[in-house]
Amino acid sequence: EPEVTQTPSHQVTQMGQEVILRCVPISNHLYFYWYRQILGQKVEFLVSFYNNEISEKSEIFDDQFSVERPDGSNFTLKIRSTKLEDSAMYFCASSEGQGNTIYFGEGSWLTVV
């Protein structure tokens, strides 16, 4: 069964460093998302991406964050200068179209020290 894949599964980084989290959405999906879950808290929406541009973003998604689809398969989330409070599980997700089920990847644990 097709699935969303994410790398790395876990990354530890020093405060102030740049981090890139990578995702390969399901191949025929057109809508891509990043969500975040701080330990013990609920899942929060960060950004949605369609047709090579951001379609919606939350207040969390400030200038430190950016997304890119550098080729036909990868979808990346970049955090330019990480802060301690960026420590969380980051989920990539994709859906085939508007109104379709959103499938999540296994997540990337980011620990900022």
Add this chain to the structure above:
Amino acid sequence: AQKITQTQPGMFVQEKEAVTLDCTYDTSDPSYGLFWYKQPSSGEMIFLIYQGSYDQQNATEGRYSLNFQKARKSANLVISASQLGDSAMYFCAMREGGRGSQGNLIFGKGTKLSVKP
């Protein structure tokens, strides 16, 4: 105001019994979708079941069913014949809007289900 409310932080159920996980939602949009996801201790987010606001029948997927009561704005998840592997966090989520919606999901705080042998 909370858009998705899960009032049960934790639930216990005996193996092979059925369990209902509560979810209420708040929206003024006539078109919306309701989702349930399972998050085991390993962390991944697994899609379980979906209910559209215009769906006439309650959704079912194997041992999972959704008790959708539109007037009460509730979308409770029913797991029948619980198994030890059902022990996990369960999240209810809503997507507002029909055509034109970009699919942003709003999640509840989750319910931790523990299945006892």
